Amino acid sequence: MRVVLAAASVVVLAILPMFAPWLQFVLTLAIAKGFAALGVAILLRAGLISIGHAMFFAASAYGVAFLAARGIGDFASLLVLSVVIAALTGVIVGAFLVRYRAIFFAMLNLAVSMVFYSLFAKLYGITGGSDGMAVPIPSVFGMVLSEPAFKDVLFYLSLVLMVVIGLGIHRYLDSPLGHALSAVHTNEVRLEYLGIPVWAVLLIAYVVSAALAGLGGAIAGFAIGRVVPDFAFWTASGHLVLVAVLGGIGGVPGAFIGALFLELLHTAAVTVTDAWNLIVGAALIAVIMFMPKGLYGLFAREKGAER
Amino acid sequence: MSNTVIPLLLDSLASAALIFFAAVGLTLVFSVLRVLNVAHGSLYSIGAYVAASICLFIASRQLSPYLSFVALLFSAVFVAAILGPLIERTLIRWTYGKSEAVQILITFGLFLMLEDLQRMVFGVQSLYEDAPVRLLGTSQIGGVVYLNYQIFLIGMAVLVVIGLRMLIRHTRLGRLITAVVADREMAQSIGIDTNRIFILAFSLGVFLAALGGALAMPTSGVAPGLGADTMVLAFAVAAIGGLGQIEGAAVAALIVGLARVLAIYFVPSLDAVAPYAAMLVVLLIRPYGLFGAVTARRI
Numbered sequence: 001m002r003v004v005l006a007a008a009s010v011v012v013l014a015i016l017p018m019f020a021p022w023l024q025f026v027l028t029l030a031i032a033k034g035f036a037a038l039g040v041a042i043l044l045r046a047g048l049i050s051i052g053h054a055m056f057f058a059a060s061a062y063g064v065a066f067l068a069a070r071g072i073g074d075f076a077s078l079l080v081l082s083v084v085i086a087a088l089t090g091v092i093v094g095a096f097l098v099r100y101r102a103i104f105f106a107m108l109n110l111a112v113s114m115v116f117y118s119l120f121a122k123l124y125g126i127t128g129g130s131d132g133m134a135v136p137i138p139s140v141f142g143m144v145l146s147e148p149a150f151k152d153v154l155f156y157l158s159l160v161l162m163v164v165i166g167l168g169i170h171r172y173l174d175s176p177l178g179h180a181l182s183a184v185h186t187n188e189v190r191l192e193y194l195g196i197p198v199w200a201v202l203l204i205a206y207v208v209s210a211a212l213a214g215l216g217g218a219i220a221g222f223a224i225g226r227v228v229p230d231f232a233f234w235t236a237s238g239h240l241v242l243v244a245v246l247g248g249i250g251g252v253p254g255a256f257i258g259a260l261f262l263e264l265l266h267t268a269a270v271t272v273t274d275a276w277n278l279i280v281g282a283a284l285i286a287v288i289m290f291m292p293k294g295l296y297g298l299f300a301r302e303k304g305a306e307r
Numbered sequence: 308m309s310n311t312v313i314p315l316l317l318d319s320l321a322s323a324a325l326i327f328f329a330a331v332g333l334t335l336v337f338s339v340l341r342v343l344n345v346a347h348g349s350l351y352s353i354g355a356y357v358a359a360s361i362c363l364f365i366a367s368r369q370l371s372p373y374l375s376f377v378a379l380l381f382s383a384v385f386v387a388a389i390l391g392p393l394i395e396r397t398l399i400r401w402t403y404g405k406s407e408a409v410q411i412l413i414t415f416g417l418f419l420m421l422e423d424l425q426r427m428v429f430g431v432q433s434l435y436e437d438a439p440v441r442l443l444g445t446s447q448i449g450g451v452v453y454l455n456y457q458i459f460l461i462g463m464a465v466l467v468v469i470g471l472r473m474l475i476r477h478t479r480l481g482r483l484i485t486a487v488v489a490d491r492e493m494a495q496s497i498g499i500d501t502n503r504i505f506i507l508a509f510s511l512g513v514f515l516a517a518l519g520g521a522l523a524m525p526t527s528g529v530a531p532g533l534g535a536d537t538m539v540l541a542f543a544v545a546a547i548g549g550l551g552q553i554e555g556a557a558v559a560a561l562i563v564g565l566a567r568v569l570a571i572y573f574v575p576s577l578d579a580v581a582p583y584a585a586m587l588v589v590l591l592i593r594p595y596g597l598f599g600a601v602t603a604r605r606i
Contacts, residue, residue: 049408096591103343103407104594107546111586114539118579234539238345238415245412275427281419288412289401 006253013260014159024155026267027260028223031158034259035216037243038169039209041255044244045173046202047185048101051237052109053213055093055116058232060086060214061221062120065133075138075153079218086214087207094206098199110234120229132228135221151223158219162256165215170252172208181205213240242284314451315568321457323564324464325526326582328519329537330544330556331467336512338551339488340505342399343407345414347516348538349421350390354517355529356425357382359434362525366438375438379525383518391510399509400502422534435528460522467515468557475553484508488551543586549596558597 017024036057043050063085064078072078097108120127127133137150145153172178180201183191191198221227230236247258262280269276333347361378365371398417402410443455475481486494487504495501520529520537544563548555566581589597 044408047406047408049411051411100594103411103550104590106407106411107542108587108590108594110539110542111546111583111590114543114583115580115587118577118583122576122579124576233535235535238418241412242415275423277419278423278427281416281421281423284416284419285398285413288409288416 010159010163014156017155024151025223026263028151028155028158029220030259030263031162031256032216032219032223033240033243033263034162034256035165035219036213036240037216037247037259038166038252038255039212039216040240041244041247042169042173042181042205042209042212044241045178045185046181046205048098048202049106049241050109050209051106051234051241052111052113053209053240054232054234054236055109055113056086056089056210056213057217057220057236057240058116058120058227058229059089060217061135061227061231062127062133063214064218064221065135065227068136068138069133073136073139074142075140075150075222078138079215082218082221083211083214086217087211090207090210090214091203094203094210098202098206110237113232113237114234117229117232117234120232127229130229132226135225135227137225138222154219154222161215165212166252166256169208169212173252177201177204242280246284246287314453315572317453317457318571319561319565319568320461321564322567323560324457324460325519325523326540326544326563326567327464327557327560328467328515328522329541330548330560331471331553332512332515332519333541334545334548334551334553334556335471335515336509337545338553339484339508340399340403342402342410343414343550344399344512345411345538346394346418346421347512347541348536349418349425349534350386350513350516351520351523351537351541352529352534353390353421353425354383354386354520355524355533356429356434356520357386357517358521358524359436359529360429362436362438363434366436372438372442375436375442375525379439379521380518382521383514386517387510387514391513392506394513395506395509400505403505418534418538422531425534426531431531433528433530435524437525439525454526456525460526463522464557464560467518468554471553480507540582543582546596547586547589549598552596552598555596555598 013027017027036053039056040050040053060082063082067078067081072081093109093112097105097112100108121130123129137145137147139145140150140153173181180191180196180198183196184198184201188198191201217231220231243258243262244255245258246262247254247256265279266276269279273279329348329351332350333344336342336344336347358379361382362375365374365378394417398413402413440454440456443459445452446455446458447453473481475484483494483499483504484507486497486499487501491501494504520533540563544559545556546559547562548557548559563582563585566585567578570578570581
């Protein structure tokens with residue numbers, strides 16, 4: 001039943017831009033943020049809140065811009081390389097940070113991401129300062145595409161990636177490695193007594209989440225056509241956590257539901273009011289207070305007793 | 308030699324004073340309420356906006372410019388008296404005993420709301436009124452022209468450090484706060500009204516944030532985005548000093564102020580990186596900050 005529902009929503013997403021072309025950009029961006037929010041949600045399972053994941057989002061988007069400026073013009077290699085960049089950054093940063101818990105983990109992520117932000121903004125000669133860098137339209141398997149055609153390719157590829165990678169992450173979360181994450185949250189010491197290296201479990205999760213944020217960043221970079229330091233600002237990281245919580249950290253669809261909901265609501269709201277943050281802030285507080293399972297909790301009925 | 312050292316030192320001290328004002332309320336609230344208030348930066352910028360509005364009003368009516376000093380203090384009290392109890396009673400109270408993730412998210416939601424509310428109330432243009440700075444004039448120190456207002460800021464920061472220390476060590480309220488910090492349940496069971504302490508402590512934190520914003524306004528003005536920028540800076544300083552350590556925040560502000568001024572003098576492109584780099588180094592070596600007590604890992 002749930003598979004049918006998921007498949008139906010993907011089909012609807014795929015068809016929607018054919019009727020409303022302006023939606024395509026919104027949906028591409030929503031999927032991009034969904035990937036990043038999924039990364040944040042993975043860490044939230046272990047009780048780790050990262051207010052810094054926008055750094056991987058930005059690192060990979062800047063990676064795309066850099067590589068494109070250095071002459072790599074192929075879409076597939078740019079996408080793969082940028083995710084590798086984000087993952088490698090994740091390995092380095094994660095190796096230091098996964099030793100910390102709770103508020104210290106959150107603060108250190110914030111600190112690292114703000115170092116990234118200030119460097120992106122200040123190293124004018126390399127990163128273009130606050131003007132950012134342009135992300136050109138790459139060639140797809142040797143074909144040079146017009147901008148609308150490339151945006152089509154980008155959207156449908158994101159959709160396919162959402163399904164494929166979503167399934168992959170679902171498998172990962174359902175594996176012993178994934179279940180170890182929630183075990184870290186409930187009782188870390190017991191996990192260590194069982195002989196499971198918590199550090200490795202968390203590092204793997206951190207790298208996976210960095211790679212997901214990187215994939216989102218690369219897609220967003222391509223969709224927007226420009227990458228600016230604000231990609232890495234702490235409020236951007238806060239928004240990713242917000243999306244993850246809003247959607248519900250219970251399952252993979254949650255992050256994407258949250259991102260789609262928020263982007264669509266945003267598009268609708270800006271025509272009426274510019275007090276967008278007011279709405280989001282109030283919604284976030286309401287969701288946490290009254291719907292701890294997030295929007296996804298409305299669809300997914302958990303089995304067994306709930307607290 | 309002294310021609311470069313003295314201005315550098317004074318610059319660092321003045322910069323540290325402003326940074327300290329941004330951070331001290333955050334760390335105070337954390338020590339008493341055990342809540343990291345992500346909306347703290349917004350309260351700082353609201354203080355700055357209120358102060359700017361009142362000072363501009365005073366200037367437009369051509370009232371005595373000395374009133375603007377009263378206005379700076381008044382705006383901080385005003386913001387604290389209204390927003391302090393309001394926020395504590397409605398939102399912060401709900402998060403007591405919840406996980407840090409919940410606390411950070413709730414206050415992040417509050418931050419988003421406050422940012423937009425400021426935009427709606429005060430508009431998007433930047434506000435600036437430097438009557439207090441002009442009033443105090445300049446003086447020459449070591450051949451370098453100096454704003455007396457910066458020295459005033461340093462004095463205010465010292466006053467706040469001493470005042471808070473006196474309050475906590477030598478008054479009845481301070482003892483009650485200390486008791487609540489040490490053991491919340493025990494304090495409650497011997498009859499301390501912890502709810503009242505929480506409201507007072509949070510409002511005091513709001514007051515310090517708004518005062519910081521009000522005092523910074525005459526030097527740098529206030530514009531949208533100030534809250535977000537201040538937040539991370541306050542966060543960095545509070546973390547370096549050890550969350551909940553007021554004297555720690557003062558020392559951390561000195562370190563960050565010095566680091567920033569050194570960066571401005573020698574590597575101008577890195578001045579924005581300095582506070583976060585300092586925070587990163589300190590936290591990686593001492594995760595509980597320079598003065599934070601090392602507590603056992605919670606299980």
